[in-house]
Amino acid sequence: NAGVTQTPKFQVLKTGQSMTLQCAQDMNHNSMYWYRQDPGMGLRLIYYSASEGTTDKGEVPNGYNVSRLNKREFSLRLESAAPSQTSVYFCASSVFRTVDTQYFGPGTRLTVL
Amino acid sequence: GIQVEQSPPDLILQEGANSTLRCNFSDSVNNLQWFHQNPWGQLINLFYIPSGTKQNGRLSATTVATERYSLLYISSSQTTDSGVYFCAANTGNQFYFGTGTSLTVIP
Numbered sequence: 232n233a234g235v236t237q238t239p240k241f242q243v244l245k246t247g248q249s250m251t252l253q254c255a256q257d258m259n260h261n262s263m264y265w266y267r268q269d270p271g272m273g274l275r276l277i278y279y280s281a282s283e284g285t286t287d288k289g290e291v292p293n294g295y296n297v298s299r300l301n302k303r304e305f306s307l308r309l310e311s312a313a314p315s316q317t318s319v320y321f322c323a324s325s326v327f328r329t330v331d332t333q334y335f336g337p338g339t340r341l342t343v344l
Numbered sequence: 345g346i347q348v349e350q351s352p353p354d355l356i357l358q359e360g361a362n363s364t365l366r367c368n369f370s371d372s373v374n375n376l377q378w379f380h381q382n383p384w385g386q387l388i389n390l391f392y393i394p395s396g397t398k399q400n401g402r403l404s405a406t407t408v409a410t411e412r413y414s415l416l417y418i419s420s421s422q423t424t425d426s427g428v429y430f431c432a433a434n435t436g437n438q439f440y441f442g443t444g445t446s447l448t449v450i451p
Contacts, residue, residue, distance in 0.1 A: 335386070337386060
């Protein structure tokens with residue numbers, strides 16, 4: 232099993248450009264999450280999907296949209312990238328939202344110029 | 345949201361030493377997890393521990409939910425233990441991470 236995979240690993244954007252970060256898990260988990268990690272800080276939840284067909288805002292959702300494409304895949308879209316969105320983005324999954332541990336992907340390092 | 349505070353922020357140990365990392369949270373939580381982020385950035389879950397004590401090899405964790413804190417114990421530390429240790433608390437729909445304890449184990 233690959234666990235949680237993310238693409239791309241690195242990305243450089245110019246201000247105003249759009250892009251989609253892809254995440255997939257092969258552990259048959261119900262819940263999936265997107266976090267961002269800024270230097271010297273812990274992770275902050277952007278959006279999560281408790282189960283297929285549902286998505287909800289986390290702590291810092293502004294400037295992002297998500298799609299739970301199917302049970303395996305959860306994508307994060309930046310419609311108009313800003314320098315403040317320069318960060319490392321992590322996707323995670325768990326069996327259920329509140330009563331299980333989360334498993335993380337390797338991260339996507341995004342720089343917005 | 346709740347506040348999650350970790351201490352100490354930085355820790356340097358000689359290989360073989362023991363250490364205790366602390367995580368305080370400001371409100372009741374549904375669950376509490378500990379993660380290790382290695383120097384390459386990968387996040388590995390260590391413990392899912394909403395209450396009580398768990399052990400896994402040289403690592404153990406205790407959460408006292410009524411007093412709103414959790415402890416991570418590392419015994420006989422090794423250089424591979426280096427990295428940042430995060431605790432994360434779940435309340436309702438949200439997950440909150442602390443800012444981490446950066447551990448360096450020197451040979």
